[in-house]
Amino acid sequence: MSVRLKLTVSYAGFLVLAGALLLALWVFLMRYFPHAAVIRDTRSGIGGAFVPGRSSTQRAFGQMAAAMLVFLLVFGLLGGWLLAGRMLAPLTRITDATRMAANGSLSHRIRLPGRRDEFRELADAFDAMLARLEAHIAEQQRFAANASHELRTPLAITKTLLDVARNDPNRSNGELDDRLRVVNARAIDLTEALLLLSRADQRSFTREHLDLSLIAEEATETLLPLAEKRGLTIATSGDIALTTGSHALLLQMTTNLVHNAIVHNLPEQGTVWVTTSAHPKTVVLTVENMGEKLAPQVVATLVEPFQRGTERIRTDEHAGVGLGLAIVRSITQAHDGTLTLTPRPAGGLRVTVQLPAAPPHTGR
Incomplete structure (x- = not known):
């Protein structure tokens, strides 16, 4: 049975049940309280005289009750079918959108009008899912x-x-x-x-309690020879920053950020700043570097795969493959964090990674 038919039968059944209960109540009163039956005897010639007339009254009432139940059944089925169709009309639009999405068309949106109810919330959630x-x-x-x-x-x-x-x-x-x-x-x-x-992207890793400041120190120590070779200085500072996640992935994330800050720095006498901070609900890793001034529209594209800030970097042996910041973004999202890129007014880039803090009772 379809949902519409179920609603129709349920609505009609409720009406018939209500009629049957009224009929049962009347029969109960007629049987146990016979003198409560009031019938005007027009043949008595006494205006306003009332006498019991159980037999004829019960027959007449039985016929009327049967007709009324039939009417209620037909009315309930017809009215229930129309009402169920009106109530389930939004589901038809959602079903059509689902079929279109299953056939590969993701640009279609339901955009259900009307007041906000359960169907409207379902349609809006489905539209948001299609957009994502x-x-x-x-x-x-x-x-x-x-x-x-x-x-x-x-x-x-x-x-x-x-x-x-x-x-x-x-x-x-x-x-x-x-x-x-x-x-x-x-x-x-x-x-x-x-x-x-x-x-x-698949989040196929085991979470453990980590100190982001120690991971930052490990990454900077690994890349210190590269910075010294280029005549750059790496300055690290910050507080203990406890979080949960994959040590390997967070180390890769930090290494990518520091590596980018070194490669995209000034040719010499440049500086890379690596800092960590802890807040009540979050921990923050910030990596800044000196370098060329970057336009905001350029910075907005740096997290896209295979995007590079300047063409000259393609000739650098340490330029990488153009996935550094894309990997940073994926690792950050996999750890329920946020990634923010901001151009520095004096030139260079400031990258901020904000991750959920570990519970307060977690040790180092």
Whole structure:
């Protein structure tokens, strides 16, 4: 049975039940309180005289009651069918939108009019879900296209190098070997970054209690040789910042931020600031660097996969594969945090990661 038919039968059944209860009450009164039956005897000639007339009254009432029950049944079925159809009309629109979404059309929205009730809340929630799915699929499509392009580049370079070597037997194999190693290393780095990004998106990790300040120290110590090679200074400060999450992922997140701050810094005499702070409900990691002035519209695109702040960075051996901040965003979201990028007025970038704080009783 459809929901509409169930509502119709229920409505009609309720009306018939109400009529049957009224009939049972009348029969009860007629049987146990016979003198309460009031029938005017017009043949007595005595105006206003009342006498009991149980037998004829019961027959007449039985016929009227049967007719009334039939009327109530028909009226209940017809009225229930119309009312159920009107009440379930929003579900029809939601069902149509669901079928369209199942066929791949995510741009359709229900936009149910009327007052806010259960159906309106369901339709609005469904519209919001469709909007998120559409945006997510569009992002995944862009990511797949960019990833295919980035992966194709080292493969194309490798093919070109091998073709040149085959056509030029006198070419030095040592030079070819070095260039192939560089290209292969880039392809490996890109593949590992894609796998890490997928792992963060799926939230397939075990949470543990961590101190974000210790993770920041570990990341800066790892990248200190790179900073010294470039003539940069890394300044770390802050408080104990207790949170919960994956040590490996949060370390990767912090390492990516510090690495970006080093690579995108001034050519020399630049500074990277890494600070942590603790608040009642959140812990904050902030990484700032000096560098070129960035427009807000450029900063807004840096978290997109394979986006780089300047074209000159593509020639840098430490430029990475263009997934650094995209991985940072995915790891932050996987830990229920927020990522904020702000251009510094004097040049450079300020990146702030805000994560939920661990319970107060958690130790280091």
